[in-house]
Amino acid sequence: MKIESIKIKNYKVLRDVEIKEIPSMAVFLGVNGSGKSTLFDVFGFLNDALMTNIRAALAKRGGFNEVISRGEKGDIEFEIKFRPSAEEPLITYELVVSLDEKKNPIIKKEVLRFRRGQVGSPWKVLDFAYGEGTAAVGELNTYDDVKNASRKEQKLDSPDILAIKGLGQFKEFVAVSQLRRLIEDWYVSDFQIEDARIPRDAGYSEQLSRTGDNLALVAKYLYENYYSVFENILETMKERIPGITNVEAQETTDGRIVLRFQDGNFKDPFISRYMSDGTIKMFTYLILLNDPSHHALLCVEEPENQLYPQLLSELAEEFRLYSVNEGQVFISTHSPDFLDAVELDELYCLVKNNGFTEIKKASNNDLIKSLFESGDLLGDLWRQGLLEKVI
Incomplete structure (x- = not known):
């Protein structure tokens, strides 16, 4: 869809x-407070309303008077x-x-x-x-x-x-x-790295939660039921994260599941709490993007957080492949490094004007279109403050 x-x-x-x-992959750019999270919360609101009712979805956000525009x-x-x-x-x-x-x-x-x-x-x-x-x-x-x-x-x-x-x-x-x-x-991500590190009681999870707190359980499920999918994730990890040669979800003697990452430079694997935020987050995104039960729409907020700048272009490529083959992807960002991997037609700019958000497609601005076609990267245009002038 x-x-x-x-x-x-x-x-x-x-x-x-x-x-x-x-488009199939849409990127929403804006500074903090420009309305990116509110845009994604629209999907969360509709999902909550469907799962419960309108009253409950509004109450979760403070009630009608808190949700309606000031x-x-x-x-x-x-x-x-x-x-x-x-x-x-x-x-x-x-x-x-x-x-x-x-x-x-x-x-x-x-x-x-x-x-x-x-x-x-x-x-x-x-x-x-x-x-x-x-x-x-x-x-x-x-x-x-x-x-x-x-x-x-x-x-x-x-x-x-x-x-x-x-x-x-x-x-x-x-x-x-x-x-x-x-x-x-609809899947709106709110990944919490520390939640993903914590060992979980042995159990069963097929799909990644919004916060990623069941990451180890889902990795175990994929390994046991979709080994070829898990193998593909591992191969991508090897390509994207230098040194990583293996990842496993292991059950401890006290009945908990932990992730263990093998770095080829060391004899023994590291458990997840000792791995970098970037490694954990990249693995989490790859688990999400390789879910056998694909989501119709992924909403990913600020994927640049905790990731190395050099990984952002590769992550953008993974999102785009998903959008072409599996489902639509919406991404919010304010990272110049991530923008460098974004196509002009994929970009929307958000700016606050008199307290309210305006959203415009970057490709509809003649100046930005001309600069991009001349070879300027969108990240550079963002650093120069030009993309804020799209509105």
Whole structure:
């Protein structure tokens, strides 16, 4: 699945932003406090709302009044356009969150539209408000399918529950299920190096957690169940980290799992707590990028933290390969070294203006485009302060 555009209104510092023509790998550049984390939190918010409800997702962030943009009295709005695959039609999802007369969070509008191409009138697959609405039934692959589809009236248990949660679990609502899977499959990383070092009780984990605290368990799972995948990770580690010749997840006598890294210069391996932050983080990213159950969207915040500058271009290459072969990748950064490996069409710039974030695509700026095509690296343009002038 691939997201093509996003509109956000009244979500914290994102008072009114639209991101268009999103490529498979998109890099969001800005100084600290420019809104990068808030942009990624949009995906976390929608995932929380799907897993629980709108009320709980808002409460996790301090409530409606803390989430809505400062000084705004309206609603919180999202619009996401995506394709399940390159051959399938464009789907638009709209969500409007508001308060009822008792100041309780409710879903004022939730609409799913189907459209072939970028033009033409869309057809509603799902249309809900205040917990009630209709949804089209069956496979929807053509205009006629949607136009002639039967629609079912539905009522949710509560007006703060997403219709895609209530209906997406049923096979008859195919298009709704596709969006549900997309949101369920979003992965927003918040890797904590110290958490990844800590030995864990022997257990079972197939996928890396958001913080990476189950890294050793996932490494053990891949070694035992997908040895060829683990071997590929190891070969990449050997290429990217000089000296590393082996990595293993070993169970200790007290029933805990620890990672041990073999440096070819030494006879005995090192346990993870003695390895550098950069080595641990690179291994964590490689575990994530080689997950046999690929994520539709990876959101990676500031991958430059704890990594050697010379590794950043190689990590960017790994992210790009994933975006081409497996799923979309969004990356936030403020590192010139990482930017040196980024293509112009992949870059979006974030700047605060009067307290709110603006987002522009770098390739739409004639000066930046001319300098890049003349051979200037984006990292150098960032160091010179030119990319801040994109907005």
